[in-house]
Amino acid sequence: MSENIYTYGIVEQEDLEVATEGVAGADRIYTVDYRTFSAVVSDIDTTEPERTDEDVEAHNTVLQRVLEYDGGRTVVPMSFGMAFKNKRTLKGVLRSARRALRSTFNDIKGTVELGVKILAPADDATPRENVYASVTDQLTGLSASETENDLFMDRLIVNKSYLVDRDQRDAFDAAIDGIESEYDDELIIKYTGPWPPYNFVDIHIGAEQQGGR
Amino acid sequence: MFIIDDLLVKPFLSLVDIIHTMALDEMYDTDAIRDDIKENRLLYEVGERSEDEYQRRKQELEIQLELAQQIQEQMRGRVEIKQ
Secondary structure, eight states, rough: OOOOOOEEEESOOOOOOOOOOGGGOOOOOEEETTTTEEEEEEEEEEEEEEOHHHHHHHHHHHHHHHGGGGGOOOEEETTOEESSSSSSHHHHHHHTTHHHHHHHHHTTEEEEEEEEEOOOOOOOOOOHHHHHHHHHHHHHHHSSSSEEEOSSSEEEEEEEEEEGGGHHHHHHHHHHHHHHHHHHTTEEEEEEEEEEOOOOOOOOOOOHSOOOO | OOHHHHHHHOOOOOOOHHHHHHHHHHOOHEEEHHHHHHHHHHHHTTTTHHHHHHHHHHHHHHHHHHHHHHHHHHHHTTTOOOO
Protein backbone atom coordinates (compact mmCIF):
# COMPACT_ATOMS: atom_id res chain seq x y z
CA MET A 1 0.00 0.00 0.00
CA SER A 2 1.26 3.48 -0.88
CA GLU A 3 2.51 5.66 1.98
CA ASN A 4 2.20 8.87 -0.03
CA ILE A 5 0.59 11.77 1.79
CA TYR A 6 -1.33 14.63 0.20
CA THR A 7 -1.16 17.88 2.20
CA TYR A 8 -3.85 20.56 2.25
CA GLY A 9 -2.50 22.99 4.81
CA ILE A 10 -1.06 23.47 8.27
CA VAL A 11 -2.85 24.31 11.52
CA GLU A 12 -1.55 24.81 15.03
CA GLN A 13 -1.28 21.41 16.70
CA GLU A 14 -4.69 19.78 16.91
CA ASP A 15 -6.14 16.33 16.21
CA LEU A 16 -8.69 16.75 13.46
CA GLU A 17 -10.76 14.39 11.36
CA VAL A 18 -12.85 16.11 8.74
CA ALA A 19 -15.82 14.42 7.10
CA THR A 20 -15.52 15.42 3.47
CA GLU A 21 -14.11 13.86 0.32
CA GLY A 22 -10.48 14.74 -0.30
CA VAL A 23 -8.21 14.87 -3.34
CA ALA A 24 -8.22 11.70 -5.49
CA GLY A 25 -11.38 10.47 -3.75
CA ALA A 26 -9.74 10.21 -0.30
CA ASP A 27 -12.35 9.38 2.34
CA ARG A 28 -10.26 10.20 5.42
CA ILE A 29 -8.85 13.64 6.17
CA TYR A 30 -6.65 13.63 9.25
CA THR A 31 -3.67 15.38 10.81
CA VAL A 32 0.04 14.57 11.10
CA ASP A 33 1.81 16.40 13.92
CA TYR A 34 5.22 17.99 13.97
CA ARG A 35 5.91 19.78 17.26
CA THR A 36 3.43 22.68 17.53
CA PHE A 37 2.01 22.19 14.01
CA SER A 38 -0.35 19.71 12.43
CA ALA A 39 -0.51 19.10 8.70
CA VAL A 40 -3.97 18.37 7.34
CA VAL A 41 -3.52 15.38 5.04
CA SER A 42 -5.07 12.41 3.28
CA ASP A 43 -3.58 9.27 1.77
CA ILE A 44 -2.88 9.23 -1.96
CA ASP A 45 -1.18 6.81 -4.34
CA THR A 46 1.04 9.31 -6.16
CA THR A 47 3.37 12.22 -5.41
CA GLU A 48 2.26 14.00 -8.58
CA PRO A 49 -1.52 14.37 -8.46
CA GLU A 50 -3.15 15.55 -11.66
CA ARG A 51 -4.68 19.02 -11.47
CA THR A 52 -8.35 18.44 -12.31
CA ASP A 53 -11.24 20.80 -11.54
CA GLU A 54 -12.72 18.17 -9.22
CA ASP A 55 -9.55 17.74 -7.21
CA VAL A 56 -8.83 21.47 -7.00
CA GLU A 57 -12.37 21.86 -5.65
CA ALA A 58 -11.83 19.00 -3.19
CA HIS A 59 -8.59 20.65 -2.00
CA ASN A 60 -10.41 23.96 -1.44
CA THR A 61 -13.41 22.31 0.22
CA VAL A 62 -11.21 20.48 2.74
CA LEU A 63 -9.45 23.73 3.59
CA GLN A 64 -12.75 25.59 3.98
CA ARG A 65 -14.08 22.86 6.29
CA VAL A 66 -10.93 22.98 8.41
CA LEU A 67 -11.08 26.77 8.48
CA GLU A 68 -14.67 26.83 9.74
CA TYR A 69 -15.10 23.52 11.59
CA ASP A 70 -15.93 23.65 15.31
CA GLY A 71 -15.51 27.38 15.84
CA GLY A 72 -12.81 27.83 13.22
CA ARG A 73 -9.05 28.03 13.32
CA THR A 74 -6.16 29.67 11.50
CA VAL A 75 -4.97 27.70 8.48
CA VAL A 76 -1.80 28.14 6.44
CA PRO A 77 -2.89 26.74 3.08
CA MET A 78 -0.71 24.69 0.75
CA SER A 79 -1.18 25.18 -2.95
CA PHE A 80 -2.74 22.30 -4.88
CA GLY A 81 -0.53 19.33 -5.59
CA MET A 82 1.70 19.07 -2.51
CA ALA A 83 2.11 15.34 -2.06
CA PHE A 84 4.97 13.73 -0.16
CA LYS A 85 6.55 10.33 -0.25
CA ASN A 86 5.56 9.50 3.33
CA LYS A 87 4.94 11.03 6.76
CA ARG A 88 8.65 11.17 7.49
CA THR A 89 9.30 13.32 4.41
CA LEU A 90 6.40 15.58 5.35
CA LYS A 91 7.75 16.03 8.88
CA GLY A 92 11.16 16.87 7.43
CA VAL A 93 9.55 19.61 5.36
CA LEU A 94 7.69 20.96 8.38
CA ARG A 95 10.94 20.96 10.33
CA SER A 96 12.76 22.96 7.66
CA ALA A 97 9.84 25.40 7.28
CA ARG A 98 9.06 25.78 11.00
CA ARG A 99 10.39 29.33 11.41
CA ALA A 100 8.53 30.58 8.35
CA LEU A 101 5.41 28.77 9.53
CA ARG A 102 5.58 30.31 13.00
CA SER A 103 6.03 33.78 11.58
CA THR A 104 3.17 33.24 9.13
CA PHE A 105 0.83 32.02 11.87
CA ASN A 106 1.61 35.18 13.82
CA ASP A 107 0.79 37.31 10.77
CA ILE A 108 -2.52 35.68 9.89
CA LYS A 109 -3.83 34.54 13.26
CA GLY A 110 -7.62 34.84 13.51
CA THR A 111 -8.10 35.93 9.92
CA VAL A 112 -9.74 34.61 6.77
CA GLU A 113 -9.43 35.62 3.14
CA LEU A 114 -12.42 37.01 1.24
CA GLY A 115 -12.45 37.57 -2.50
CA VAL A 116 -14.26 40.30 -4.41
CA LYS A 117 -14.56 40.41 -8.18
CA ILE A 118 -16.68 42.96 -10.00
CA LEU A 119 -17.34 42.46 -13.68
CA ALA A 120 -18.85 44.86 -16.22
CA PRO A 121 -21.54 43.48 -18.53
CA ALA A 122 -20.37 42.19 -21.93
CA ASP A 123 -19.92 44.95 -24.57
CA ASP A 124 -20.16 47.70 -21.98
CA ALA A 125 -17.49 50.38 -22.38
CA THR A 126 -18.70 52.72 -19.61
CA PRO A 127 -15.76 54.02 -17.53
CA ARG A 128 -15.91 52.49 -14.04
CA GLU A 129 -13.12 54.18 -12.09
CA ASN A 130 -15.71 55.51 -9.64
CA VAL A 131 -16.92 51.98 -8.89
CA TYR A 132 -13.39 50.82 -8.13
CA ALA A 133 -12.77 53.80 -5.84
CA SER A 134 -16.08 53.48 -4.02
CA VAL A 135 -15.80 49.71 -3.46
CA THR A 136 -12.21 49.75 -2.30
CA ASP A 137 -12.85 52.73 0.00
CA GLN A 138 -15.62 50.82 1.73
CA LEU A 139 -13.70 47.55 2.11
CA THR A 140 -10.15 48.64 2.90
CA GLY A 141 -11.01 49.96 6.34
CA LEU A 142 -12.63 46.65 7.29
CA SER A 143 -9.63 44.51 6.37
CA ALA A 144 -6.25 43.85 7.94
CA SER A 145 -4.59 43.64 4.54
CA GLU A 146 -5.48 43.38 0.85
CA THR A 147 -3.98 42.30 -2.44
CA GLU A 148 -4.65 43.55 -5.92
CA ASN A 149 -5.08 40.53 -8.20
CA ASP A 150 -4.69 40.37 -11.98
CA LEU A 151 -7.31 42.07 -14.12
CA PHE A 152 -7.09 39.13 -16.50
CA MET A 153 -9.96 40.28 -18.72
CA ASP A 154 -11.06 43.72 -19.91
CA ARG A 155 -14.43 43.47 -18.20
CA LEU A 156 -12.94 43.04 -14.73
CA ILE A 157 -13.21 46.24 -12.71
CA VAL A 158 -12.21 44.91 -9.29
CA ASN A 159 -10.28 41.73 -8.46
CA LYS A 160 -9.08 41.91 -4.89
CA SER A 161 -8.48 39.63 -1.95
CA TYR A 162 -8.95 40.88 1.59
CA LEU A 163 -7.48 39.53 4.80
CA VAL A 164 -10.24 40.02 7.36
CA ASP A 165 -10.26 39.40 11.11
CA ARG A 166 -12.98 36.97 12.08
CA ASP A 167 -14.57 39.60 14.32
CA GLN A 168 -14.86 41.94 11.31
CA ARG A 169 -16.63 39.34 9.13
CA ASP A 170 -20.15 40.61 9.83
CA ALA A 171 -19.18 44.19 9.07
CA PHE A 172 -17.42 43.09 5.87
CA ASP A 173 -20.47 41.04 4.82
CA ALA A 174 -22.71 44.04 5.50
CA ALA A 175 -20.48 46.28 3.36
CA ILE A 176 -20.70 43.73 0.52
CA ASP A 177 -24.51 43.70 0.89
CA GLY A 178 -24.46 47.47 0.50
CA ILE A 179 -22.23 47.26 -2.58
CA GLU A 180 -24.50 44.61 -4.08
CA SER A 181 -27.63 46.69 -3.57
CA GLU A 182 -25.88 49.71 -5.09
CA TYR A 183 -24.50 48.00 -8.21
CA ASP A 184 -26.24 44.65 -8.64
CA ASP A 185 -28.52 45.88 -11.43
CA GLU A 186 -25.63 47.07 -13.62
CA LEU A 187 -22.60 44.95 -12.64
CA ILE A 188 -21.82 41.35 -11.78
CA ILE A 189 -20.46 40.99 -8.24
CA LYS A 190 -18.76 37.79 -7.15
CA TYR A 191 -18.02 37.55 -3.44
CA THR A 192 -16.20 34.39 -2.34
CA GLY A 193 -14.87 32.86 0.84
CA PRO A 194 -14.05 32.45 3.54
CA TRP A 195 -10.78 30.99 2.30
CA PRO A 196 -7.57 30.31 4.14
CA PRO A 197 -5.28 33.25 3.34
CA TYR A 198 -3.80 31.93 0.05
CA ASN A 199 -2.87 35.40 -1.12
CA PHE A 200 -1.25 36.45 2.15
CA VAL A 201 1.03 33.49 2.73
CA ASP A 202 4.40 33.23 1.09
CA ILE A 203 6.17 30.06 2.12
CA HIS A 204 8.18 28.29 -0.54
CA ILE A 205 8.89 24.61 -0.14
CA GLY A 206 11.37 23.41 -2.73
CA ALA A 207 10.74 20.22 -4.70
CA GLU A 208 14.02 18.82 -3.43
CA GLN A 209 12.67 19.05 0.11
CA GLN A 210 9.63 16.99 -0.73
CA GLY A 211 11.48 13.78 -1.54
CA GLY A 212 9.90 11.52 -4.08
CA ARG A 213 8.33 14.29 -6.15
CA MET B 1 12.48 51.00 -32.23
CA PHE B 2 13.21 47.67 -30.56
CA ILE B 3 13.50 46.03 -33.98
CA ILE B 4 16.23 48.49 -34.90
CA ASP B 5 17.84 47.96 -31.49
CA ASP B 6 17.83 44.25 -32.11
CA LEU B 7 19.33 44.65 -35.54
CA LEU B 8 22.08 46.80 -34.09
CA VAL B 9 22.70 44.36 -31.27
CA LYS B 10 22.40 41.26 -33.39
CA PRO B 11 23.52 42.26 -36.90
CA PHE B 12 23.58 38.69 -38.10
CA LEU B 13 19.89 38.15 -37.58
CA SER B 14 17.61 39.07 -40.42
CA LEU B 15 14.57 41.27 -39.91
CA VAL B 16 12.48 38.30 -41.05
CA ASP B 17 13.91 36.16 -38.25
CA ILE B 18 13.08 38.81 -35.68
CA ILE B 19 9.55 39.43 -36.94
CA HIS B 20 8.96 35.71 -37.16
CA THR B 21 10.08 35.24 -33.57
CA MET B 22 7.91 38.13 -32.40
CA ALA B 23 4.91 36.58 -34.13
CA LEU B 24 5.63 33.23 -32.47
CA ASP B 25 6.02 34.96 -29.12
CA GLU B 26 2.58 36.50 -29.51
CA MET B 27 0.96 33.33 -30.83
CA TYR B 28 2.42 31.23 -28.03
CA ASP B 29 2.07 33.78 -25.23
CA THR B 30 1.54 31.51 -22.22
CA ASP B 31 0.46 34.40 -19.95
CA ALA B 32 -2.29 35.37 -22.39
CA ILE B 33 -3.49 31.76 -22.57
CA ARG B 34 -3.50 31.54 -18.76
CA ASP B 35 -5.62 34.72 -18.69
CA ASP B 36 -8.05 33.09 -21.13
CA ILE B 37 -8.25 30.05 -18.84
CA LYS B 38 -9.13 32.30 -15.89
CA GLU B 39 -11.67 34.22 -18.00
CA ASN B 40 -13.33 30.99 -19.11
CA ARG B 41 -13.62 29.86 -15.48
CA LEU B 42 -15.02 33.19 -14.27
CA LEU B 43 -17.61 33.38 -17.05
CA TYR B 44 -18.71 29.85 -16.12
CA GLU B 45 -18.89 30.73 -12.43
CA VAL B 46 -21.06 33.81 -13.02
CA GLY B 47 -23.37 31.82 -15.30
CA GLU B 48 -22.46 33.40 -18.63
CA ARG B 49 -21.03 30.16 -20.01
CA SER B 50 -22.70 26.74 -19.87
CA GLU B 51 -20.85 23.79 -18.40
CA ASP B 52 -20.48 22.22 -21.89
CA GLU B 53 -19.08 25.44 -23.34
CA TYR B 54 -16.78 25.85 -20.36
CA GLN B 55 -15.42 22.30 -20.59
CA ARG B 56 -14.91 22.52 -24.37
CA ARG B 57 -13.08 25.85 -24.16
CA LYS B 58 -11.04 24.66 -21.17
CA GLN B 59 -9.85 21.63 -23.09
CA GLU B 60 -8.90 23.81 -26.10
CA LEU B 61 -6.98 26.23 -23.91
CA GLU B 62 -5.14 23.50 -22.03
CA ILE B 63 -3.96 22.02 -25.33
CA GLN B 64 -2.92 25.51 -26.52
CA LEU B 65 -1.02 26.12 -23.30
CA GLU B 66 0.85 22.84 -23.48
CA LEU B 67 1.82 23.53 -27.09
CA ALA B 68 2.84 27.12 -26.25
CA GLN B 69 5.03 25.91 -23.40
CA GLN B 70 6.76 23.42 -25.68
CA ILE B 71 7.32 26.03 -28.40
CA GLN B 72 8.58 28.61 -25.90
CA GLU B 73 10.97 26.00 -24.53
CA GLN B 74 12.32 25.32 -28.02
CA MET B 75 12.61 29.04 -28.80
CA ARG B 76 14.43 29.85 -25.57
CA GLY B 77 17.97 30.83 -26.33
CA ARG B 78 17.38 31.06 -30.06
CA VAL B 79 16.42 34.71 -30.51
CA GLU B 80 15.82 37.05 -27.61
CA ILE B 81 13.57 40.04 -28.30
CA LYS B 82 13.95 43.15 -26.17
CA GLN B 83 10.54 44.58 -25.17
